[in-house]
Amino acid sequence: MNPPPESLPxxxxxxxxxxxxxxxxxxxxxxxxxxxxxxxxxxGRAGGSQRTASVLDFRLAHARARDAVHARxxxxxxxxxxxxxxxxTQRLSTAIADRSTYLMRPDLGRKLDVASRxxxxxxxxxxxxxxxxxVVSDGHSAQAAARHAAETVARLAEILIAAGWTLYPILLIPxxxxxxxxxxxxxxxxxxxxxxxxxxxxxxAPDSLGAYFTxxxxxxxxxxxxxxxxxxxxxxxxxxxxxxxxxxxxxxxxRLGVSGVALKDLLPALSEETSPLLPTRFPASxx
Numbered sequence: 649m650n651p652p653p654e655s656l657p658x659x660x661x662x663x664x665x666x667x668x669x670x671x672x673x674x675x676x677x678x679x680x681x682x683x684x685x686x687x688x689x690x691x692g693r694a695g696g697s698q699r700t701a702s703v704l705d706f707r708l709a710h711a712r713a714r715d716a717v718h719a720r721x722x723x724x725x726x727x728x729x730x731x732x733x734x735x736x737t738q739r740l741s742t743a744i745a746d747r748s749t750y751l752m753r754p755d756l757g758r759k760l761d762v763a764s765r766x767x768x769x770x771x772x773x774x775x776x777x778x779x780x781x782x783v784v785s786d787g788h789s790a791q792a793a794a795r796h797a798a799e800t801v802a803r804l805a806e807i808l809i810a811a812g813w814t815l816y817p818i819l820l821i822p823x824x825x826x827x828x829x830x831x832x833x834x835x836x837x838x839x840x841x842x843x844x845x846x847x848x849x850x851x852x853a854p855d856s857l858g859a860y861f862t863x864x865x866x867x868x869x870x871x872x873x874x875x876x877x878x879x880x881x882x883x884x885x886x887x888x889x890x891x892x893x894x895x896x897x898x899x900x901x902x903r904l905g906v907s908g909v910a911l912k913d914l915l916p917a918l919s920e921e922t923s924p925l926l927p928t929r930f931p932a933s934x935x
Contacts, residue, residue: 716790781815
């Protein structure tokens with residue numbers, strides 16, 4: 649006599665395998681939340697240890713973060729991206745010549761080298777005073793600048809130029825720190841400076857771009873005088889949404905005459921633009 653069907657041996661289902669791994673949402677409600685976040689939650693365990701898959705994933709993420717910190721800043725490729733949006737660019741240098749020095753001497757990344765300072769002073773006379781100077785640097789993740797800076801700047805420029813703002817050519821500066829924008833702002837007599845650079849990589853975001861702006865930048869400015877839109881990347885704040893938020897804050901900064909902790913983000917969120925950004929010829933104000 650054959651056994652009843654329910655007692656026949658069968659191939660374990662995926663849900664059963666997950667249950668044995670400790671990842672079955674029916675047993676662990678945290679597991680269902682994994683699809684909503686890149687954070688390491690509901691990792692499960694094998695006895696008293698982490699699962700092999702979790703350990704390997706952590707090591708891979710750590711390797712990607714290290715690679716992001718040490719990656720080369722490809723200025724040629726970035727210039728090509730900006731040229732596709734009809735931007736002019738100007739290369740400058742800080743007082744740092746290599747990645748090791750950048751990591752150990754933050755102070756040297758906050759100022760231009762002598763040759764670049766002289767170059768910028770000469771160009772300032774040619775360009776005249778404008779509203780916004782945009783600086784792009786690799787920071788702690790060159791791939792963040794390579795992947796997201798050009799689109800973010802292009803979308804922001806569309807909004808600001810339509811509102812009557814004048815922009816300087818984009819300044820490309822390897823090994824820059826956020827405070828570098830203060831010296832640049834003084835030399836150019838810019839009303840605002842905006843610096844985009846790669847943020848310190850997390851274990852789930854090796855390509856996160858940060859954008860920091862300052863009203864009336866000067867050497868006395870501190871971090872309290874800046875505003876920041878961070879985590880600019882498709883999985884965080886997409887470039888289109890970041891550009892809209894920066895435009896909101898910059899225009900409010902002009903209206904109030906402040907930036908930093910005195911400028912509160914109390915404005916309603918703008919809907920993210922979903923249409924593709926096509927190369928656009930901007931006015932001569934950015935040439």
